[in-house]
Amino acid sequence: MNQDTQAMLSSYTLPNGVELKNRLVMAPMTHWSSNQDGTVSDAELDYYARRSSGVSMVITACTYVTPNGKGFHGQFSGDKDEMIPSLTKLANAIKNQGAKAILQIFHGGRMCPPELVPNRELVSASDVPAVRPGVSTDDPDIKPRSLTDQEVEEIIKAFGKTTRLAIEAGYDGVEIHGANGYLIQQFFSPHSNRREDKYGGSVEKRMTFPLAIVDEVQRVVKEHATPEFIVGYRFSPEEPEEPGITMGDTLKLVDTLATKGLTYLHVSLADFFSTARRGVEDTSKTRIDYLLETIDNRVPLIGVGSIYSADEARNAFKTGIPLLALGRELIIDPDWVQKVAENKEHEIVTKLDKTKQQELVIPDPLWNIITNSPGWFPGV
Numbered sequence: 001m002n003q004d005t006q007a008m009l010s011s012y013t014l015p016n017g018v019e020l021k022n023r024l025v026m027a028p029m030t031h032w033s034s035n036q037d038g039t040v041s042d043a044e045l046d047y048y049a050r051r052s053s054g055v056s057m058v059i060t061a062c063t064y065v066t067p068n069g070k071g072f073h074g075q076f077s078g079d080k081d082e083m084i085p086s087l088t089k090l091a092n093a094i095k096n097q098g099a100k101a102i103l104q105i106f107h108g109g110r111m112c113p114p115e116l117v118p119n120r121e122l123v124s125a126s127d128v129p130a131v132r133p134g135v136s137t138d139d140p141d142i143k144p145r146s147l148t149d150q151e152v153e154e155i156i157k158a159f160g161k162t163t164r165l166a167i168e169a170g171y172d173g174v175e176i177h178g179a180n181g182y183l184i185q186q187f188f189s190p191h192s193n194r195r196e197d198k199y200g201g202s203v204e205k206r207m208t209f210p211l212a213i214v215d216e217v218q219r220v221v222k223e224h225a226t227p228e229f230i231v232g233y234r235f236s237p238e239e240p241e242e243p244g245i246t247m248g249d250t251l252k253l254v255d256t257l258a259t260k261g262l263t264y265l266h267v268s269l270a271d272f273f274s275t276a277r278r279g280v281e282d283t284s285k286t287r288i289d290y291l292l293e294t295i296d297n298r299v300p301l302i303g304v305g306s307i308y309s310a311d312e313a314r315n316a317f318k319t320g321i322p323l324l325a326l327g328r329e330l331i332i333d334p335d336w337v338q339k340v341a342e343n344k345e346h347e348i349v350t351k352l353d354k355t356k357q358q359e360l361v362i363p364d365p366l367w368n369i370i371t372n373s374p375g376w377f378p379g380v
C-alpha cells in the first residue's frame, strides 16, 4: 500500500481529543424512507448498518427540529422527546458497526414542501420565495412568511433541544446543517434575508442567527454531555442568485466559526475541486484552497464532492484537507473503504448497478428517487 493510501487510512484526533480511526466520513444523505409517525424505519437502519463499518464517522440524513421545518417526505423527526427511542436505534445501528454517529440537525425554512408543514405555512428570514425548478416564484403556495423575533428565538432553542435528544439517544455528536439553502443558510443569504433588525443587513448581522444556534447547541452540550461530544457545522460556500452568498461572505463566516470552539467544519460542494465563483480576487483558485487558507488549521475541515475512485480521494487529500466525506459513492459501493484497506481498489464500483438494490441495501423510496433522476448518480 502506498504512502498516500496509508495516510488516508491513518487515525485522526479531533480538537476535543476524540480519535477517528481513519480520514473517511459518510456524507449526510436524506433517504425519504422513515415511518409516517416520524420514527426511523427498519429499512433505514439496515441501510446505515451496511455502510458504517469502513468509515470513521457517519453523518446521518438531516432531522427536523420543529414541525414547520420538515423538509422532505419520509424525513425522520428529531423534534420531541418521544423520538428518543427511534433516534437511539439509529445511533446504535451506526455505532455497532464501529463508526461514530453524528446526527445532522436542520430546519428547511422556505424550502419545505408546503404540504408537510402546519397550515401549509412556510417560514423564513423574509418573505422571499425560493427559486424552485418548474415552479413560478409568484405561486402564493411557496411564498414564505417572515419569522417574528420570538419565533426566531424558539427555533434557536429547538436546535438546542434536538441536541439534547441526540445526547440522550447516545450519539457521538451533532452537525448543524447550515448548508444547501435551508433555514440557517437563508438567514446568512442576502437573497432570502432582507431583514432590517439584528438578524439582517451587513454580512456580520446575517451571521447572527447561525452563530446563535452554535452558541445554543454548545450551551446544551456543556450542560448535558462530556467534552468528547462532537459539534460540527456544515455550510455551502456560494449561491448562484444575485444577490446571493459569495465566496468572500463565506470566508468571513468561516473565519468567525473557526474561533467558536467547534469540533469540525464541513463544506458542502458538488465538486471537491470547484473554483470560487465571485467575491474573491482569484476565481481560478479552488474553494477548498481558499477555505484551508482562511481556517489556517484552527479547526478541521471536511471536504466532499464527486469523489468516486481511490485516486480521486488521494488527490483530494493532497490539498491538505484532514477529512474527506463520501456521499453517492457509499451508496454505490458500501465496501469502498474496506476495498482500499485490503488492496482491492480494482474492485471498487463507481457506477450504480441498477440490478443490485437488495444487495446494496437501499430503501425503496431512496432507490426510486435515485433511479428516476437521470444524471444525479453515475450509471443512472
Ligand SMILES: Cc1cc2nc3c(=O)[nH]c(=O)nc-3n(C[C@H](O)[C@H](O)[C@H](O)COP(=O)(O)O)c2cc1C
Residues within 6 Å of the ligand: 027, 028, 029, 030, 031, 060, 061, 062, 104, 177, 179, 180, 234, 268, 269, 270, 304, 305, 306, 307, 325, 326, 327, 328, 329
Ligand atoms: C441522496 C442524497 C441526499 C442528500 N441529503 C443531504 C442531507 O440530508 N444533508 C446534507 O447536508 N447534504 C445532503 N446531500 C449532499 C451530500 O451530503 C453531499 O454533499 C453531495 O452528495 C456531494 O457529495 P458526493 O459527490 O460524494 O455525493 C445529499 C446527497 C444525496 C446524493
